[in-house]
Amino acid sequence: QKEVEQNSGPLSVPEGAIASLNCTYSDRGSQSFFWYRQYSGKSPELIMFIYSNGDKEDGRFTAQLNKASQYVSLLIRDSQPSDSATYLCAVEGGGSEKLVFGKGTKLTVNP
Amino acid sequence: DAGVIQSPRHEVTEMGQEVTLRCKPISGHDYLFWYRQTMMRGLELLIYFNNNVPIDDSGMPEDRFSAKMPNASFSTLKIQPSEPRDSAVYFCASSSSRTSGLYEQYFGPGTRLTVT
Numbered sequence: 001q002k003e004v005e006q007n008s009g010p011l012s013v014p015e016g017a018i019a020s021l022n023c024t025y026s027d028r029g030s031q032s033f034f035w036y037r038q039y040s041g042k043s044p045e046l047i048m049f050i051y052s053n054g055d056k057e058d059g060r061f062t063a064q065l066n067k068a069s070q071y072v073s074l075l076i077r078d079s080q081p082s083d084s085a086t087y088l089c090a091v092e093g094g095g096s097e098k099l100v101f102g103k104g105t106k107l108t109v110n111p
Numbered sequence: 112d113a114g115v116i117q118s119p120r121h122e123v124t125e126m127g128q129e130v131t132l133r134c135k136p137i138s139g140h141d142y143l144f145w146y147r148q149t150m151m152r153g154l155e156l157l158i159y160f161n162n163n164v165p166i167d168d169s170g171m172p173e174d175r176f177s178a179k180m181p182n183a184s185f186s187t188l189k190i191q192p193s194e195p196r197d198s199a200v201y202f203c204a205s206s207s208s209r210t211s212g213l214y215e216q217y218f219g220p221g222t223r224l225t226v227t
Binding site: 034043044046049096098099100101103 | 142155156166167215219220
């Protein structure tokens with residue numbers, strides 16, 4: 001059973017701080033990793049993807065991947081109240097066409 | 112493009128009734144996924160289609176659930192008979208292996224199902 005684990009939170013940070021969201025996965029064969037954002041009552045929305053070890057930056061978001069440790073993270077710099085949402089980590093299932101989702105980490109950014 | 116369209120947005124039904132959820136994927140997308148989301152279990156993949164053909168239905172919880180995709184622009188998820196434990200938000204998502212990428216899935220707004 002392929003698993004994706006996330007700290008459910010809630011994670012609370014002050015406005016302007018760095019929010020760090022973490023995810024571990026069980027399938028060493030996984031090659032593609034995704035972060036989805038889900039606002040309360042809304043559908044998941046893709047915000048970042050990463051395929052190679054290291055960091056990938058997009059605006060205030062940085063995705064980090066360490067395949068040896070089977071660890072993915074998402075950093076949000078200069079956090080804004082509008083970043084308050086649940087962040088879902090998703091992992092491609094080792095050659096499968098499916099994504100396996102973690103249960104998500106709820107982030108609250110306090111003004 | 113209008114994005115993924117789902118209907119109805121909300122469905123309240125009594126136990127034992129048949130429920131049909133509908134989805135229209137983004138035009139040109141060749142993959143369609145049905146998910147169920149609950150607080151306890153998170154987002155679970157039920158079934159997915161490639162070019163209208165069901166590829167993997169291992170996530171379908173039991174025989175009460177069935178899904179079809181008669182053409183590239185329409186899919187249904189049917190629950191018969193429905194039970195209270197089926198209460199959840201059901202999402203449809205689509206992706207394109209030719210353009211944005213197989214794993215870059217675009218989700219519809221979801222159908223919130225309540226079975227009493």
